[in-house]
Amino acid sequence: MGEMILQVNHLSKSFGTHEVLRDIDFTVSKGDVTSIIGASGSGKSTLLRCINLLENPTSGEILYHGENVVRRGFNAPAYRSRVGMVFQSFNLFSNMTVLENCIVGQVKVLKRNREEARRHAMFYLEKVGMAPYINAKPRQISGGQKQRVAIARALAMDPEVLLFDEPTSALDPEMVGEVLAVMQSLAQEGMTMLVVTHEMAFARDISTRVVYMNEGIICEEGTPAEVFGDPKKQETRDFLARFRKA
Amino acid sequence: MDKLIELGQDMVKLWSNYSGMYLDGVKNTLILALVATVIGCIIGLVCGILNTIPYSPNDSLFKRVVLKLIRGIVRVYVEVFRGTPMVLQAVFIFYGLPYFTDNTMRFSSVWAAAILIVSINTGAYMAESVRGGIISIDPGQTEGAKAIGMTHVQTMMNVILPQALRNIMPQIGNNFIINVKDTSVMFIISFTEFFAFHRYITGVNNMYFPSAAIEMIGYLTMTLIASFVLRWVEKWMDGSDSYELVQVDQLTMTAGTYSHPDRGTPFDERSKEYRERTRQGLKHGRNRGGR
Numbered sequence: 001m002g003e004m005i006l007q008v009n010h011l012s013k014s015f016g017t018h019e020v021l022r023d024i025d026f027t028v029s030k031g032d033v034t035s036i037i038g039a040s041g042s043g044k045s046t047l048l049r050c051i052n053l054l055e056n057p058t059s060g061e062i063l064y065h066g067e068n069v070v071r072r073g074f075n076a077p078a079y080r081s082r083v084g085m086v087f088q089s090f091n092l093f094s095n096m097t098v099l100e101n102c103i104v105g106q107v108k109v110l111k112r113n114r115e116e117a118r119r120h121a122m123f124y125l126e127k128v129g130m131a132p133y134i135n136a137k138p139r140q141i142s143g144g145q146k147q148r149v150a151i152a153r154a155l156a157m158d159p160e161v162l163l164f165d166e167p168t169s170a171l172d173p174e175m176v177g178e179v180l181a182v183m184q185s186l187a188q189e190g191m192t193m194l195v196v197t198h199e200m201a202f203a204r205d206i207s208t209r210v211v212y213m214n215e216g217i218i219c220e221e222g223t224p225a226e227v228f229g230d231p232k233k234q235e236t237r238d239f240l241a242r243f244r245k246a
Numbered sequence: 247m248d249k250l251i252e253l254g255q256d257m258v259k260l261w262s263n264y265s266g267m268y269l270d271g272v273k274n275t276l277i278l279a280l281v282a283t284v285i286g287c288i289i290g291l292v293c294g295i296l297n298t299i300p301y302s303p304n305d306s307l308f309k310r311v312v313l314k315l316i317r318g319i320v321r322v323y324v325e326v327f328r329g330t331p332m333v334l335q336a337v338f339i340f341y342g343l344p345y346f347t348d349n350t351m352r353f354s355s356v357w358a359a360a361i362l363i364v365s366i367n368t369g370a371y372m373a374e375s376v377r378g379g380i381i382s383i384d385p386g387q388t389e390g391a392k393a394i395g396m397t398h399v400q401t402m403m404n405v406i407l408p409q410a411l412r413n414i415m416p417q418i419g420n421n422f423i424i425n426v427k428d429t430s431v432m433f434i435i436s437f438t439e440f441f442a443f444h445r446y447i448t449g450v451n452n453m454y455f456p457s458a459a460i461e462m463i464g465y466l467t468m469t470l471i472a473s474f475v476l477r478w479v480e481k482w483m484d485g486s487d488s489y490e491l492v493q494v495d496q497l498t499m500t501a502g503t504y505s506h507p508d509r510g511t512p513f514d515e516r517s518k519e520y521r522e523r524t525r526q527g528l529k530h531g532r533n534r535g536g537r
Contacts, residue, residue, distance in 0.1 A: 054389055056302060072306070081395025091390030095408045097489075104404055105394035136489040150390075157394055 002030030004065075005161055005192060006051065006083075011060035013046055020046045022216040024060070028161060028194055033187045035203035035224075036196045038213035039239065044196040045088075047213070048165050051194070052085050081109050084154030088166040090146040092138040098125065098149050099134035102156045110157065117156075124152040128182045144175030148182055155186075162186070164195040200243050204228050212236050256456035264447050271440035272464055278357075278432070278439060279425040282364035286425075287418060289365060290372020293320045294410075295402060297373070298380045320373060327370035333431040336363045340435040360437040364429060368421050375417040379410035412483050419476035423469045440464060 006028040013021040020043045028034060036044045049055040051062060053069060053076045061068045069079050092101050102121035106112045112120070125131045128148040138146055147167055154162055164183070168176040180202055187193060187206050197203060203210050203224060210227040212220045212235075220227060220236045231237045261268070296316050301309060327335065340359045344352040353359040383406050391401040430441035438446075444461045448454045 052393060054392065077392070077395045077397045079395075080393055085393035087386065087390065087393070089386050091384075091386040091393075093387060093390065093405050095405065095412070105396065108400050108404060109395040132491040133489070134492055137485065140489055153394065 002032075004029050007063040007066075008047075008051070009061045009063065011047070011050060011062065012058050013043075013050055013055060014058045020216055021050070021057075024216075024218060026211065026218060026221075028192065030160075030192055031190050032209055033191075033193045033207040034195065034209045034211060035207040036194070036211045036213060037198070037200070037203050037239075038219075042213045043216040044213050045165050048085075048163050048194065048196050052080060052083055052163055054085075077109070081105070081157055082159055083161050083163065084157055084159030085163045085165065086147070086150050086154055086167050088169050090138070090143070090150045090170075092146055092150055092153070094138050096137075097134060098130060098136050098138070098141070101138070101149060102153045105153065105157050121152070121156045124155040125149070127155070127185075128152045129178075142175060143171045144178045147171065147175075147179045151179075151182055151186075161192045161194060164193065164197070166196050166198065168197070168199055200228075200240075212239065214239070253456055253459060256453050257460055260447065260453055260456055260460060264443070267443045267447060268440070268460060268464065271438065271443035272468065274437070275426060275429055275439040275441075276468065278360055278364060278429050278437070279422060282361055282368055282429075283418070283422045283425050285361065285365035286368025286372050286421065289369025290374075290376045291407070293323070293369065293373035294376025294380055295407075296320060297377050299398065323366075324370045324373050327367055328374075331431075332363065332367050332428060333434055335367060336360075336432060336435050339363055356435055356437045359435055360429070360432045363435075364425055364432070368425060371421055372414075372417070375414045375421075376410065379414040379417075380406055382413055383409050412480075415476065415480050415483065419473065422476070423472055426468050426472065427465060 004027055008024055008026040011021055011024040011026075012019065024047060026047075036047065038044050046055060050057045057070055060070070062070050064079060064083070068074075069076070092098075093104070096104060099118070099121055102125060103114065103117045106117035106120060107114055110117075122131060122134070125134060128151055130145060130148050130152060133141055133145065133149075138149070141149070151162075151167075167183070168179050171179065176199070180199060183193070183195070183202070184206050193207075195202070195207065205224070207224060210222065210224050211218055212227060212231075212233075214235050220231060220233050227236065228240065231240060297320050299313055299316075301313050336359070339362065340353060340356075344350075387405050387409070388401055391405045396404070429437075429439050432439055433442040433445060436442075441461065444457050448457050
């Protein structure tokens with residue numbers, strides 16, 4: 001295991017009186033590919049959104065290289081540029097072309113010059129197989145293609161960790177494969193990834209660690225072999241059984 | 247039929263005598279409407295942006311108080327200028343300034359006064375349009391921008407406003423057309439736009455109806471051209487409906503094909519592009535982490 005990047009301590013989040021996350025403890029180390037699985041509404045996405053500060057945790061702390069990011073006056077934009085995020089609904093900028101989507105953050109946030117940013121963007125667009133489409137607008141390409149561009153956009157920022165929030169849930173079945181293939185190659189290249197997913201095959205075969213969440217708590221975590229092969233908790237067994245049947 | 251011919255003859259007569267005046271009026275009206283719409287849009291944009299700066303309970307008390315205050319001020323401005331007739335605003339501002347300052351301050355030119363009045367009036371309407379335009383943009387766009395580390399200002403300038411502006415183009419057009427017509431009330435501060443010349447010309451002869459007909463045609467021509475130009479601008483903003491595929495390698499890559507940077511093909515290896523890519527790959531850390 002490599003150096004620790006993120007450490008979540010006693011994290012809780014409530015929306016009104018509804019407690020979505022309860023006392024979550026959890027770490028991400030360099031090179032980890034962590035899959036977070038669990039039923040809908042179990043708090044997986046909220047956890048991810050808290051880590052990227054898109055939601056404000058109600059209590060607890062998130063340490064990034066030992067520095068607490070959940071405090072007043074913390075430079076959230078700078079932190080977010082180091083922690084990439086890929087969304088379920090892609091969230092590509094509709095007013096820009098594919099290439100422009102991958103350049104704008106590098107130029108505006110990382111202050112790279114345009115030419116360097118363009119080359120960098122092209123490298124990752126080629127990697128995800130979207131280089132021929134650089135002149136297209138997001139509305140002109142398919143969901144799977146959008147998601148691959150979104151991944152390239154996140155990668156172009158050279159993040160230390162990539163967060164994936166159900167990246168294949170909004171896709172037609174035949175497009176899921178192309179996105180998973182890209183994610184798999186990233187995992188094999190040693191990218192640190194935190195993936196909220198319903199793709200059990202990805203969690204089992206690609207990730208190095210699996211976290212099962214149930215009703216706002218981490219119910220079970222371990223290697224894929226441990227969680228899928230020999231689940232300790234009854235809830236985990238029930239959840240996995242439901243998936244096997246489907 | 248006779249009446250129509252008579253009207254036509256009168257219009258021709260009027261036009262041949264006063265065409266310079268009418269055209270001068272058209273020019274003044276268009277300049278005033280255009281400048282005031284542009285300034286009004288800028289005012290509206292600023293107000294709309296100020297109104298949509300997000301704040302959370304986590305922010306400092308100072309920031310929250312200032313933002314609330316700004317929203318309050320913008321709200322009062324919008325309600326006052328949207329809720330009173332422009333004629334009266336013109337009177338209040340143009341004659342009010344010398345009145346309240348005991349004649350020590352007055353507008354040096356009627357142009358400045360007219361532009362100011364029409365601008366702040368347009369701004370009040372535009373503030374609400376801009377606010378609507380901003381909140382109509384999918385929050386996912388904001389999240390996408392935040393997730394790559396953009397600040398609120400960067401998100402606004404690069405992502406949200408370009409889209410919001412496109413969405414409120416019909417509103418901007420509306421305001422321009424309304425301004426072309428409604429600047430006619432500026433006669434109250436003796437600003438000589440198109441309609442003011444009609445009043446002058448019909449004052450020296452009694453061809454009231456033919457002159458009104460010329461005015462009608464004049465206004466309609468201006469607004470029709472404006473509509474046409476605005477449609478064109480909207481089309482231009484939307485960009486092309488199609489796009490060209492870019493051939494990156496000699497081998498076509500189709501959707502779903504994954505290009506392996508370190509495998510390549512014999513064609514690639516000889517190409518400059520391949521070497522460049524490999525170099526980039528080394529520099530930007532493939533095998534990052536190296537488990």
